[in-house]
Amino acid sequence: DAMVIQxxxxxxxxxxxxxxxxxxQTLNHNVMYWYQQKSSQxxxxxxxxxxxxxxxEADTPDNFQSRRPNTSFCFLDIxxxxxxxxxxxLCATSRGSSYNEQFFGPGTRLTVL
Amino acid sequence: ILNVEQSPxxxxxxxxxxxxxxCSFPSSNFYALHWYRWETAKSPEALFVMTLxxxxxxxxxxxxxxxxxxxxxxxxxxxxxxxxxxxxxxxSFSGNTGKLIFGQGxxxxxxx
Numbered sequence: 001d002a003m004v005i006q007x008x009x010x011x012x013x014x015x016x017x018x019x020x021x022x023x024x025q026t027l028n029h030n031v032m033y034w035y036q037q038k039s040s041q042x043x044x045x046x047x048x049x050x051x052x053x054x055x056x057e058a059d060t061p062d063n064f065q066s067r068r069p070n071t072s073f074c075f076l077d078i079x080x081x082x083x084x085x086x087x088x089x090l091c092a093t094s095r096g097s098s099y100n101e102q103f104f105g106p107g108t109r110l111t112v113l
Numbered sequence: 114i115l116n117v118e119q120s121p122x123x124x125x126x127x128x129x130x131x132x133x134x135x136c137s138f139p140s141s142n143f144y145a146l147h148w149y150r151w152e153t154a155k156s157p158e159a160l161f162v163m164t165l166x167x168x169x170x171x172x173x174x175x176x177x178x179x180x181x182x183x184x185x186x187x188x189x190x191x192x193x194x195x196x197x198x199x200x201x202x203x204x205s206f207s208g209n210t211g212k213l214i215f216g217q218g219x220x221x222x223x224x225x
Contacts, residue, residue: 040217042116042214090157098211098212099162100145104156106155
């Protein structure tokens with residue numbers, strides 16, 4: 001089945017220790033997104049790639065970076081995680097514009113100690 | 114309305130009850146309204162993508178309506194079953210923001 005896969009499902013890191021979350025897709029969609037969801041809050045878009053074009057949200061902290069080496073893979077790098085970065089991180093894909101249906105992975109739950 | 118807001122935040126119903134939730138969104142420069150179902154430990158899955166004012170969509174026991182002029186959508190579940198237990202997220206796309214803005218979700222618990 002075509003799908004969006006996120007690894008790992010649970011990630012524990014220490015305050016200030018860099019961490020990378022990964023996302024892969026078999027849907028061949030050209031747009032990939034990273035969302036952050038803190039407890040009981042709305043998922044918040046961090047950035048997205050439209051093909052190779054990177055689009056950063058204005059309020060995404062500089063601490064967060066992303067890489068998309070090819071169509072299938074996208075990475076979220078958190079350079080120096082703080083306690084406030086503990087959250088669920090969701091990866092999603094869509095064909096074309098983000099007003100089209102988005103397909104989500106199961107998320108990575110990040111804990112910062 | 115500047116944000117996407119959902120109510121209630123959580124809901125507990127008995128098996129067989131029918132229920133509905135509300136999503137309010139900015140009506141200015143509206144493009145699309147999405148509903149997603151997110152079961153625990155699974156991926157959020159799209160239920161509906163709606164674009165036209167007055168649109169009604171149905172999938173099994175779940176249906177949704179859309180009012181783009183006043184900026185709201187209702188999601189209805191008829192005869193709730195325990196497998197309907199999930200968080201239901203709505204999200205709005207407008208030309209003003211150029212991105213999908215999510216609500217905080219309504220968490221439904223259906224007791225057998």
